[in-house]
Amino acid sequence: MQDGAMATTATPIENETPFKRLKDGLLSVPSSIEYNEPVALDINEKESAVSITVVGASGDLAKKKIFPALFALYYEDCLPKHFTVYGYARSKMTDAELRNMVSKTLTCRIDKRENCSEKMEQFLKRCFYHSGQYDSQENFAELDKKLKEHEGGRVSNRLFYLSIPPNIFIDSVRCASLSASSGNGWTRVIVEKPFGRDSESSAALTKALKQYLEEDQIFRIDHYLGKELVENLSVLRFSNLIFEPLWSRQYIRNVQLIFSEDFGTEGRGGYFDNYGIIRDIMQNHLLQILALFAMETPVSLDAEDIRNEKVKVLRSMRPLQLENVVVGQYKSHTKGGVTYPAYTDDKTVPKDSLTPTFAAAAVFIDNARWDGVPFLVKAGKALHTKRAEIRVQFRHVPGNLYNRNFGTDLDRATNELVIRVQPDEAIYLKINNKVPGLGMRLDRSNLNLHYAARYSKEIPDAYERLLLDAIAGERRLFIRSDELDAAWALFTPLLKELEEKKIIPEYYPHGSRGPVGAHYLAARYNVRWGDVGADQ
Numbered sequence: 001m002q003d004g005a006m007a008t009t010a011t012p013i014e015n016e017t018p019f020k021r022l023k024d025g026l027l028s029v030p031s032s033i034e035y036n037e038p039v040a041l042d043i044n045e046k047e048s049a050v051s052i053t054v055v056g057a058s059g060d061l062a063k064k065k066i067f068p069a070l071f072a073l074y075y076e077d078c079l080p081k082h083f084t085v086y087g088y089a090r091s092k093m094t095d096a097e098l099r100n101m102v103s104k105t106l107t108c109r110i111d112k113r114e115n116c117s118e119k120m121e122q123f124l125k126r127c128f129y130h131s132g133q134y135d136s137q138e139n140f141a142e143l144d145k146k147l148k149e150h151e152g153g154r155v156s157n158r159l160f161y162l163s164i165p166p167n168i169f170i171d172s173v174r175c176a177s178l179s180a181s182s183g184n185g186w187t188r189v190i191v192e193k194p195f196g197r198d199s200e201s202s203a204a205l206t207k208a209l210k211q212y213l214e215e216d217q218i219f220r221i222d223h224y225l226g227k228e229l230v231e232n233l234s235v236l237r238f239s240n241l242i243f244e245p246l247w248s249r250q251y252i253r254n255v256q257l258i259f260s261e262d263f264g265t266e267g268r269g270g271y272f273d274n275y276g277i278i279r280d281i282m283q284n285h286l287l288q289i290l291a292l293f294a295m296e297t298p299v300s301l302d303a304e305d306i307r308n309e310k311v312k313v314l315r316s317m318r319p320l321q322l323e324n325v326v327v328g329q330y331k332s333h334t335k336g337g338v339t340y341p342a343y344t345d346d347k348t349v350p351k352d353s354l355t356p357t358f359a360a361a362a363v364f365i366d367n368a369r370w371d372g373v374p375f376l377v378k379a380g381k382a383l384h385t386k387r388a389e390i391r392v393q394f395r396h397v398p399g400n401l402y403n404r405n406f407g408t409d410l411d412r413a414t415n416e417l418v419i420r421v422q423p424d425e426a427i428y429l430k431i432n433n434k435v436p437g438l439g440m441r442l443d444r445s446n447l448n449l450h451y452a453a454r455y456s457k458e459i460p461d462a463y464e465r466l467l468l469d470a471i472a473g474e475r476r477l478f479i480r481s482d483e484l485d486a487a488w489a490l491f492t493p494l495l496k497e498l499e500e501k502k503i504i505p506e507y508y509p510h511g512s513r514g515p516v517g518a519h520y521l522a523a524r525y526n527v528r529w530g531d532v533g534a535d536q
């Protein structure tokens with residue numbers, strides 16, 4: 001079968017909403033949330049209210065992701081009946097100005113739906129703004145007073161989303177918890193990355209947060225865990241007989257995790273220069289995917305069971321070594337009369353910055369399942385394309401009767417499973433088949449589950465799923481502190497060495513495929529990057 005929708009007679013489950021997902025019992029339904037069709041809610045708890053405070057509401061992430069996700073959830077009837085959204089930041093704004101900002105900047109998957117503007121009007125009526133300092137208990141007490149007015153004596157449940165730079169996390173948590181936490185319901189705090197720069201600073205951040213919050217109140221967000229195909233990874237593995245038995249060193253030759261963006265650090269150079277691509281993408285997004293990919297079967301789908309397995313596999317990994325890593329930085333490039341800037345052309349980046357905007361690494365898991373299997377991980381900005389995918393290359397068929405028909409390039413004849421996280425979500429399996437006809441010629445084809453062809457419904461944004469889960473108290477897709485420790489333990493020695501030795505990155509042209517060194521690294525493990533090939 002060539003690329004296209006997977007041939008099937010089954011009817012896809014249309015109109016499945018996160019709300020339905022909750023009702024189906026896949027997630028625990030918290031008793032304090034009320035839906036249009038409530039599920040066994042205690043009558044008193046129907047009177048609870050949920051207040052969501054976006055701390056740093058004037059910022060980029062709030063406008064780009066958080067408000068649009070909240071609106072999409074509202075549109076889908078996934079928010080509780082009594083909910084209020086508060087924006088909090090230092091900028092002076094009235095409620096009307098916040099609403100104006102939200103409606104102007106809000107673009108999300110709902111935009112083309114019917115009744116969008118009516119729903120937006122209704123949503124905006126639930127949005128308010130309070131201006132305050134991040135380190136002022138007094139200002140948070142003022143917010144508390146306003147929240148109480150909206151809650152109107154109901155049980156109060158409060159979610160604070162810290163959409164602010166990390167240097168003000170602790171002040172905000174201190175003030176929010178001392179002056180604006182719920183008196184009779186739950187208080188939860190979503191913390192955005194970066195969670196520190198290394199093991200030490202991450203441990204210090206956790207320690208400081210725990211002065212004011214219990215671990216189960218802290219929701220460390222990694223938005224890649226909220227992406228549809230990352231969610232689907234466990235379904236693919238654990239609910240299909242044909243994959244799990246193959247999921248080991250016995251049949252898998254290598255695994256590749258690839259992240260690339262076709263734009264640079266535009267506008268975020270100041271933040272990025274302090275972190276670099278390894279901390280920005282690899283230590284969190286790609287490592288989280290790797291952990292889900294490689295973990296053992298959890299006892300259940302319960303958050304703690306899944307997170308226990310992730311911690312185990314992270315602890316079985318070998319800390320990254322400099323000789324297994326290639327770093328790069330994009331340089332200016334002129335193409336078709338247009339000049340694309342170098343990383344260091346950004347005014348907020350020092351001219352002599354060595355911060356990597358690209359990294360590739362070979363990672364190993366020293367356990368019985370994965371012994372010797374290279375996991376090749378690469379992430380880069382300002383590359384030729386935007387994509388995030390997992391590629392699983394299987395071993396050769398032993399004693400393959402058709403060896404002769406493949407010619408000399410036997411690597412090309414092995415099966416490959418590709419999970420394309422974005423864009424244009426798909427899962428496809430490369431197989432060998434006979435070209436129809438009287439002769440015996442072999443071909444490579446894809447068995448392709450192409451989401452756009454298979455499902456008519458748009459895929460929710462990761463932030464929608466994660467916000468809904470935080471409101472529901474579902475921690476499965478959030479990072480536990482021991483997971484974070486294990487993740488930093490793998491990267492901290494490498495990051496220190498790169499910085500201490502002032503390793504010079506390999507420069508690559510803006511818009512190219514990245515440093516050649518990444519290919520040498522892969523070749524050392526007898527691997528060819530799967531994203532450089534025929535199906536690109």
Ligand SMILES: NC(=O)C1=CN([C@@H]2O[C@H](COP(=O)(O)OP(=O)(O)OC[C@H]3O[C@@H](n4cnc5c(N)ncnc54)[C@H](OP(=O)(O)O)[C@@H]3O)[C@@H](O)[C@H]2O)C=CC1
Nearest residue numbers: 056058059060061062089090091163164165166192193194
């Ligand atoms: N933007 C993105 O795409 C992503 C962001 N993140 C993380 O999310 C968080 C928010 O990101 P983003 O919205 O881009 O951040 P911004 O730089 O836009 O900051 C958010 C708000 O915080 C306040 N602020 C900014 N700098 C300072 C400062 N030095 N001291 C006090 N207040 C300050 C400003 O509000 P005011 O002046 O009104 O108080 C600003 O509007 C960060 O932790 C970031 O790392 C994570 C993934 C992606």
Ligand SMILES: O=C1O[C@H](COP(=O)(O)O)[C@@H](O)[C@H](O)[C@H]1O
Nearest residue numbers: 193223261280281285388422462
């Ligand atoms: O966390 C981050 O993610 C974005 C990429 O997210 P995506 O959902 O658009 O793929 C990245 O651009 C940014 O540098 C990083 O901080």
